[in-house]
Amino acid sequence: xxxxxxxxxxxxxxxxxxxxxTLLAILVLMSVVSWVILAIKGLTLVLRRGRSRAFLxxxxxxxxxxxxxxxxxxxxxxxxxxxxxxxxxxxxxxxxRYGAARLEEAGSASDFVTRTIKKVLDEETTRLDNGLxxxxxxxxxxxxxxxxxxxxxxxxxLVAIGMSGAGTLDKVAGPVGEALIMTAFGLFVxxxxxxxxxxxxxxxxxxxxxxxxxxxxxxxFFATGSRVGNK
Numbered sequence: 001x002x003x004x005x006x007x008x009x010x011x012x013x014x015x016x017x018x019x020x021x022t023l024l025a026i027l028v029l030m031s032v033v034s035w036v037i038l039a040i041k042g043l044t045l046v047l048r049r050g051r052s053r054a055f056l057x058x059x060x061x062x063x064x065x066x067x068x069x070x071x072x073x074x075x076x077x078x079x080x081x082x083x084x085x086x087x088x089x090x091x092x093x094x095x096x097r098y099g100a101a102r103l104e105e106a107g108s109a110s111d112f113v114t115r116t117i118k119k120v121l122d123e124e125t126t127r128l129d130n131g132l133x134x135x136x137x138x139x140x141x142x143x144x145x146x147x148x149x150x151x152x153x154x155x156x157x158l159v160a161i162g163m164s165g166a167g168t169l170d171k172v173a174g175p176v177g178e179a180l181i182m183t184a185f186g187l188f189v190x191x192x193x194x195x196x197x198x199x200x201x202x203x204x205x206x207x208x209x210x211x212x213x214x215x216x217x218x219x220x221f222f223a224t225g226s227r228v229g230n231k
Contacts, residue, residue, distance in 0.1 A: 052079040117218065154178075
C-alpha cells in the first residue's frame with residue numbers, strides 16, 4: 001500500500017496528538033449538543049404552535065371565563081397562552097378571595113393581575129430562549145476550533161516533513177490537506193447551529209409579539225369584562 005492510499009481522515013486522526021484529538025472531540029460534542037437542541041426545540045415549536053392556536057380559538061369563542069377555566073382544568077395549560085390565562089385567572093380569584101394579605105398582593109386586583117401577567121411573560125420569554133445561547137456559542141466558536149485544529153495539524157505535519165527531509169509538493173500536500181479537514185468539520189458543526197439559531201430567534205420574535213398583544217388584551221378583558229384588541 002503506497003502513501004497516497006493511506007492518506008485520509010482516519011490517517012490524520014491516527015497521526016494526531018492529544019491536542020488534535022481533544023479539539024476533534026470538542027467539535028463532535030458541539031455537533032451532538034446543537035443537533036439535540038435543534039431536534040427538541042423544533043418538536044417543541046411545532047407542538048406549541050398547534051396548542052396555542054387551538055387554545056386561542058377556544059378562548060376567543062368561549063361564552064365565559066368559567067368555560068375557559070373548565071377547559072384549562074380539564075386539559076391543563078400546555079402552551080404559553082393558556083399558561084398566562086391560567087395564572088391571570090388564579091391571581092384575580094385569589095385577590096378577590098383573600099385581598100392584599102401579602103406585600104406582593106398589595107394594590108387593587110388589577111395591579112395584582114398586572115404583576116402576575118408580567119411575571120409569567122418573563123418566565124415564558126426565558127423558556128422560549130432556552131438553548132439559543134448554546135446554539136449561538138457553537139455557531140460562533142466551532143469554526144475557530146476547527147481552524148485551530150488545522151493550524152495545529154499543519155504545524156505537526158510540517159515538522160514531521162522537515163525531520164524526514166522530504167519537502168517535495170507531493171509529500172507536503174497530503175498531510176496539509178488532511179489538516180484542512182478540521183476547518184471543514186468546524187464549518188460543518190457551525191452552519192447548522194447558526195441556521196437553527198436564526199430560525200428559532202425569528203420564531204420567538206413572532207411569538208413575543210403575539211404574546212404581548214394577548215397579554216394586553218387579557219388584562220383589559222379582566223379589567224372591563226369585554227373583548228378588546230385583536231384576537
